[in-house]
Amino acid sequence: xxxxxxEEFTTRQHRGAKRxxxxxxxxxxxxxxxxxxxxxxxxxxxxxxxAADVGVGTFYLHFRDKDEAFNTLIDEVFHILEEQVIAEVxxxxxxxxxxxxxxxxxxxxxxxDLFSIALASGAQVSRxxxxxxxxxxxxxxxxxxxxxxxDLQDYDIPLLACLVTGVIAQGxxxxxxxxxPGPDExxxxxxxxxxxxxxxxxxxxx
Amino acid sequence: xxxxxxEEFTTRQHRGAKRxxxxxxxxxxxxxxxxxxxxxxxxxxxxxxxAADVGVGTFYLHFRDKDEAFNTLIDEVFHILEEQVIAEVxxxxxxxxxxxxxxxxxxxxxxxDLFSIALASGAQVSRxxxxxxxxxxxxxxxxxxxxxxxDLQDYDIPLLACLVTGVIAQGxxxxxxxxxPGPDExxxxxxxxxxxxxxxxxxxxx
Numbered sequence: 001x002x003x004x005x006x007e008e009f010t011t012r013q014h015r016g017a018k019r020x021x022x023x024x025x026x027x028x029x030x031x032x033x034x035x036x037x038x039x040x041x042x043x044x045x046x047x048x049x050x051a052a053d054v055g056v057g058t059f060y061l062h063f064r065d066k067d068e069a070f071n072t073l074i075d076e077v078f079h080i081l082e083e084q085v086i087a088e089v090x091x092x093x094x095x096x097x098x099x100x101x102x103x104x105x106x107x108x109x110x111x112x113d114l115f116s117i118a119l120a121s122g123a124q125v126s127r128x129x130x131x132x133x134x135x136x137x138x139x140x141x142x143x144x145x146x147x148x149x150x151d152l153q154d155y156d157i158p159l160l161a162c163l164v165t166g167v168i169a170q171g172x173x174x175x176x177x178x179x180x181p182g183p184d185e186x187x188x189x190x191x192x193x194x195x196x197x198x199x200x201x202x203x204x205x206x
Numbered sequence: 207x208x209x210x211x212x213e214e215f216t217t218r219q220h221r222g223a224k225r226x227x228x229x230x231x232x233x234x235x236x237x238x239x240x241x242x243x244x245x246x247x248x249x250x251x252x253x254x255x256x257a258a259d260v261g262v263g264t265f266y267l268h269f270r271d272k273d274e275a276f277n278t279l280i281d282e283v284f285h286i287l288e289e290q291v292i293a294e295v296x297x298x299x300x301x302x303x304x305x306x307x308x309x310x311x312x313x314x315x316x317x318x319d320l321f322s323i324a325l326a327s328g329a330q331v332s333r334x335x336x337x338x339x340x341x342x343x344x345x346x347x348x349x350x351x352x353x354x355x356x357d358l359q360d361y362d363i364p365l366l367a368c369l370v371t372g373v374i375a376q377g378x379x380x381x382x383x384x385x386x387p388g389p390d391e392x393x394x395x396x397x398x399x400x401x402x403x404x405x406x407x408x409x410x411x412x
Contacts, residue, residue, distance in 0.1 A: 097408040118331070125329045129379065143408070151405035156395070159387070162380050163399055166372030173335065174368050181365075189362070193369055197403040199357035202303040202349070 024062045026052045028076065031069050036113050040070065040121035067121075074118055074127075081107050082134060089138075097194065100142050102187040104135065104168055109183035112175040119176055128169075136165040164194060230268045232258045234282065237275050242319050246276065246327035280324055280333075287313050288340060295344075303370075303400065306348050308393040310341065310374055315389035318381040325382055334375075342371040370400060 030052035034043050045066055049056045063069040088103045089095055108115070118127075139161035146152055152160075171186050181189065236258035240249050251272055255262050269275040294309045295301055314321070324333075345367035352358055358366075377392050387395065 123331045148407040166376030170372030201354040
């Protein structure tokens with residue numbers, strides 16, 4: 001009898017945890033929709049709970065305030081994005097810069113609405129720098145796994161990764177204001193710049 | 207008589223405006239020193255007024271709060287930096303990308319303490335993007351004045367300026383954590399990347 005009821009209790013606990021996780025996911029999905037529609041500042045917690053079909057009190061079981069819900073949303077989307085890029089890049093025969101840049105742009109483009117809302121919300125620079133650090137770490141791995149390491153022996157790899165991150169980040173920032181060029185063309189332009197550089201006439205007097 | 211007193215009044219007004227401007231400049235210079243020493247969060251308005259040798263009330267004649275004083279400081283320093291770079295670049299025979307990049311890095315390096323404090327203060331992304339827009343506008347001018355415009359006819363110049371801005375911005379962000387390489391070496395590395403690109407073996411399977 002005792003064991004049975006214990007088991008029942010665990011099952012109930014487990015169900016409760018699952019339900020809480022689902023409610024939290026529903027709230028985040030609803031928040032995303034409302035933020036995209038009304039913008040960060042005009043969105044209220046009531047808007048979010050109505051869209052998620054839960055009571056306002058439920059919101060506060062999961063998040064302190066609108067800001068925390070939004071930051072959680074951004075962090076989760078960014079985490080998923082990171083996982084997607086890593087999985088996609090790893091599925092290739094070899095990790096090249098081309099594959100990495102294409103994958104980053106494709107996944108980031110799909111989430112570009114969220115980046116714009118983050119900007120409008122008054123997001124902090126330290127948060128963006130964390131995102132850039134993640135891209136830079138990925139690039140360091142690409143550079144370290146280069147098929148011909150000797151080609152990079154004269155480079156300061158962390159600094160190089162930091163600089164290249166800037167090009168990729170700006171490609172994403174470009175989409176804050178406009179949708180074109182799309183991800184594949186953006187990757188192409190970025191890769192052309194990184195592969196060949198700019199015309200020599202820009203650097204010296206002719 | 208009447209004219210005389212009017213003149214005297216204007217002179218007195220003029221003196222008052224000059225004194226106010228001086229106090230404001232003193233407060234900003236003091237704020238900069240205190241922020242650099244104690245960090246953004248640990249700096250109080252009292253610290254600033256003591257360093258400027260004025261009463262606390264005087265502070266509030268010029269700024270609403272610590273945040274406004276800091277943002278004013280950042281905006282002024284950035285404005286001066288912009289003017290310095292423009293003047294330096296214009297003093298050259300021709301505006302090349304090399305001259306522009308070297309000048310930006312040299313002036314930004316001298317102010318790097320302030321950039322780090324700005325980051326620690328929880329500065330907003332929208333502010334950074336404004337800075338990047340200024341750099342991008344400068345680069346567009348460089349590209350448009352290229353000695354051989356035909357070299358750039360296949361490029362989307364605003365997008366190119368946006369991407370190149372990323373490399374420059376990351377060079378400055380690099381200095382948030384470390385002082386090396388200095389401005390000239392940083393400019394050299396950035397220009398090498400922009401002129402020649404990265405080794406081909408990074409882009410394709412070999």
